[in-house]
Amino acid sequence: MVFKFINLKKEDKIRQDNVRIVKDLFAALGGVDKQALLALAAEDIEWIIPGEGWPLAGTHRGHAELAAVLKKASEEVETQYPKPPEFVAQGDRVMVVGVATGKIKATNRPFKDEWVFDITVRDGKVAHIQEYIDTQALARASQIDART
Numbered sequence: 001m002v003f004k005f006i007n008l009k010k011e012d013k014i015r016q017d018n019v020r021i022v023k024d025l026f027a028a029l030g031g032v033d034k035q036a037l038l039a040l041a042a043e044d045i046e047w048i049i050p051g052e053g054w055p056l057a058g059t060h061r062g063h064a065e066l067a068a069v070l071k072k073a074s075e076e077v078e079t080q081y082p083k084p085p086e087f088v089a090q091g092d093r094v095m096v097v098g099v100a101t102g103k104i105k106a107t108n109r110p111f112k113d114e115w116v117f118d119i120t121v122r123d124g125k126v127a128h129i130q131e132y133i134d135t136q137a138l139a140r141a142s143q144i145d146a147r148t
Helices: 002-031 034-040 062-076 135-142
Strands: 041-049 058-061 077-080 086-090 093-104 109-122 125-132
Touching (some): 002 034, 002 125, 034 062, 041 062, 062 077, 109 135
Parallel strands (some): 041 125
Antiparallel strands (some): 041 058, 077 093, 093 109, 109 125
């Protein structure tokens, strides 16, 4: 019985550490702190942004591609987060649930995106991010009207 308690405490500590790392990642994203962001990301990070027809979609691997997609995001998308996200952890995974609003700069069209990020932390670094986002809302906001 004592053994199970010790393991549960260790698992709880790992979950807490992973949530802290992911919260630090989101703080670096919000503050556009490139160095802090890269320090939190594994060298071989993989960030998957689903969809077609909007500027950020694709699979981005490694620090160079991470920096490139974040630069592109700052140039092409204006985003606000009307309420703080929720963090749910199990083992090496942290799910982040939130809402983003904003506009695609090229079209000036607004969007609302209810999203979930599935983040894997490995050896104290963010190793994998899979976004589940409203790709249709983002693609619609990215479309340039043919009549203009």
